[in-house]
Amino acid sequence: MKVLIVGSGGREHAIATSVNKSDKVDKIYCAPGNAGIAGVAECVDIGAMEFDKLADFAEKNEIDLTIIGMDDPLVGGVVDVFEKRGLRVFGPRKNAAIIEGSKAFSKDLMKKYNIPTAAYENFDNPEAALKYLETAKMPIVLKADGLALGKGVLICNTLDEAKEGVKSLMLDKQFGDAGNQIVIEEFMTGREVSVLCYCDGTHIKPMTSAQDHKRAKDNDEGLNTGGMGTFSPSPFYNDEVSRFCEEKVYQPTMDAMKAEGRDFVGILFVGLMLTEDGPKVLEYNARFGDPEAQVVLPRMKNDIVDVMNACIDGKLDEVDLQFEDNAAVCVVLASDGYPVAYEKGKEITGLENFENKDGYYVFHAGTKFDGDKIVTNGGRVLGVTAKGSDLVEARKNAYEATKWVSFDNKYMRNDIGKAIDEVK
Numbered sequence: 001m002k003v004l005i006v007g008s009g010g011r012e013h014a015i016a017t018s019v020n021k022s023d024k025v026d027k028i029y030c031a032p033g034n035a036g037i038a039g040v041a042e043c044v045d046i047g048a049m050e051f052d053k054l055a056d057f058a059e060k061n062e063i064d065l066t067i068i069g070m071d072d073p074l075v076g077g078v079v080d081v082f083e084k085r086g087l088r089v090f091g092p093r094k095n096a097a098i099i100e101g102s103k104a105f106s107k108d109l110m111k112k113y114n115i116p117t118a119a120y121e122n123f124d125n126p127e128a129a130l131k132y133l134e135t136a137k138m139p140i141v142l143k144a145d146g147l148a149l150g151k152g153v154l155i156c157n158t159l160d161e162a163k164e165g166v167k168s169l170m171l172d173k174q175f176g177d178a179g180n181q182i183v184i185e186e187f188m189t190g191r192e193v194s195v196l197c198y199c200d201g202t203h204i205k206p207m208t209s210a211q212d213h214k215r216a217k218d219n220d221e222g223l224n225t226g227g228m229g230t231f232s233p234s235p236f237y238n239d240e241v242s243r244f245c246e247e248k249v250y251q252p253t254m255d256a257m258k259a260e261g262r263d264f265v266g267i268l269f270v271g272l273m274l275t276e277d278g279p280k281v282l283e284y285n286a287r288f289g290d291p292e293a294q295v296v297l298p299r300m301k302n303d304i305v306d307v308m309n310a311c312i313d314g315k316l317d318e319v320d321l322q323f324e325d326n327a328a329v330c331v332v333l334a335s336d337g338y339p340v341a342y343e344k345g346k347e348i349t350g351l352e353n354f355e356n357k358d359g360y361y362v363f364h365a366g367t368k369f370d371g372d373k374i375v376t377n378g379g380r381v382l383g384v385t386a387k388g389s390d391l392v393e394a395r396k397n398a399y400e401a402t403k404w405v406s407f408d409n410k411y412m413r414n415d416i417g418k419a420i421d422e423v424k
């Protein structure tokens with residue numbers, strides 16, 4: 001069969017690598033892809049938001065399955081466009097992707113269906129938001145309603161900071177229309193865990209857990225980024241937590257979406273905080289995490305195409321989802337200065353060191369070809385993933401492998417997975 005993947009980051013490279021393992025797949029295309037994805041797929045010069053062109057391509061090339069990796073096209077309704085034309089596609093429709101596209105929607109859904117999450121209020125009027133803050137407890141969390149590249153969340157320690165936050169989101173429109181409405185939410189503390197789940201509209205199956213590191217610098221300092229590294233599984237996501245989430249979070253979310261007439265098919269990413277009062281939902285995303293996919297997918301034993309087809313056909317209950325009994329760590333190699341200002345176009349060397357190395361992966365994020373060289377082309381450049389028998393070994397292997405590649409202004413965090421030392 002022929003598969004088209006839509007997206008251009010490390011997540012899509014991880015998806016393409018998994019698809020490439022399927023013996024049912026003869027040909028993979030990726031739109032628009034990147035220099036690493038080009039190693040397993042034919043890259044097609046169509047943007048992820050060019051829905052009609054993507055569908056034309058799928059029709060003309062007789063694509064059997066299109067996998068949407070990114071949030072923007074999902075929230076924009078790419079799946080509806082494909083389905084209308086009778087094309088097979090993996091991902092939620094627009095009316096279900098709203099679970100990521102609108103934080104106000106997802107908070108209201110959780111409240112209505114008693115899914116544990118932080119207390120909150122929604123505001124579309126800056127005056128009302130400012131008034132509410134006067135009597136609110138600090139710290140407090142402000143969230144732009146819409147998509148903001150994972151950066152629309154402000155944690156404010158003082159009333160002044162919170163007022164400034166409302167101003168920058170709602171009046172100065174720091175994230176454009178994403179800030180027309182905001183959620184003001186209670187501040188929670190605890191461990192964060194990401195659980196990505198396959199969904200067929202009725203059934204939901206969680207994958208192995210992972211944890212991201214969102215801040216740019218060691219010890220969780222610096223600005224929020226798209227994600228600087230991940231490990232999987234999370235030792236904090238124990239059997240008790242997992243049982244609680246299956247009963248109180250995952251299935252209730254599927255049922256809630258169905259009850260609302262918004263059957264969710266695709267990947268539901270549940271961001272959890274393990275608080276003293278039990279696990280609570282921080283956020284939902286409607287797709288694989290980046291860089292969570294880079295540690296979860298290499299550990300998955302199933303043929304990814306079979307699982308995705310089962311989701312589309314409403315037969316996920318027939319799938320026995322299995323993961324390797326090991327661990328993986330991904331360290332992101334970024335351009336120094338990310339997420340603010342950084343230089344691009346630096347030659348990357350040493351990529352060949354990953355060839356034929358079992359259990360090691362170099363997933364490309366911001367890379368491109370410059371003649372026959374591969375050069376940096378973004379803030380997050382590469383995700384170096386290694387497996388190990390446990391998290392400690394996986395981390396050691398991943399950091400060792402970060403030395404195999406070089407480029408000017410290479411930057412990484414040195415403490416990815418450090419939290420796991422606390423549980424030894």
Ligand code: AMP
Pocket residue numbers: 118141143150153155185186187188189192214271282283
């Ligand atoms: P989100 O995009 O909603 O996951 O938020 C991004 C990050 O902000 C999360 O990964 C948390 O680290 C932090 N965060 C979000 N909501 C809260 C909250 N209610 N309390 C504390 N931290 C939060």
Ligand code: GLY
Pocket residue numbers: 150212226227285288289290291292
């Ligand atoms: N790593 C967080 C995300 O993909 O949203």
